[in-house]
Amino acid sequence: KNELALRAVLESAVDSIISIDEHGIITSYNPAAERMFGYGPKELLGCNVSSLMPSPDRERHDGYLRRYLATGIPRIIGFGREATGQRKDGSTFPIDLSVGEVLYEGRRAFTGIVRDISERKATEHALATSL
Numbered sequence: 001k002n003e004l005a006l007r008a009v010l011e012s013a014v015d016s017i018i019s020i021d022e023h024g025i026i027t028s029y030n031p032a033a034e035r036m037f038g039y040g041p042k043e044l045l046g047c048n049v050s051s052l053m054p055s056p057d058r059e060r061h062d063g064y065l066r067r068y069l070a071t072g073i074p075r076i077i078g079f080g081r082e083a084t085g086q087r088k089d090g091s092t093f094p095i096d097l098s099v100g101e102v103l104y105e106g107r108r109a110f111t112g113i114v115r116d117i118s119e120r121k122a123t124e125h126a127l128a129t130s131l
């Protein structure tokens with residue numbers, strides 16, 4: 001019953017919800033993530049989450065994870081951050097990223113929530129340039 005409720009939340013969410021293991025490998029994602037980044041339902045499984053961002057973060061993301069696992073000092077977990085996402089077609093868009101840490105089958109894992117903030121950014125820009 002709980003599982004059905006959880007599934008409904010994941011399926012209907014507007015934000016992308018993406019789970020990775022401690023190596024940054026994608027282990028699950030919801031339909032919003034498919035739409036937002038332009039991939040099919042299973043296509044991203046086993047890929048590195050760095051596929052979803054442009055350079056220089058793409059090359060550095062494994063290092064970000066290693067740094068966190070080694071030091072335990074969070075820089076995104078618990079804070080959130082504005083960043084840039086990259087779709088399968090190579091186009092980029094502004095995102096609001098939050099990351100949480102979970103224990104999954106005795107191992108460390110992470111869940112990221114990605115919100116596309118293109119519209120908010122466009123509105124902010126329009127307001128700023130109309131003054």
Ligand code: HEM
Binds near residue numbers: 020057083111112114
């Ligand atoms: C760390 C960027 C997606 C998990 C970081 C950092 C950056 C970053 C810049 C390091 C921050 C710093 O050291 O100052 C991005 C971008 C993403 C993205 C641009 C665009 C899609 C994700 C997703 C997850 C994730 C979807 C989880 C499913 C992590 C973790 C860390 C991290 C666990 C290290 C912990 C921390 O620094 O608090 N990411 N990330 N990232 N990211 Fe990502």
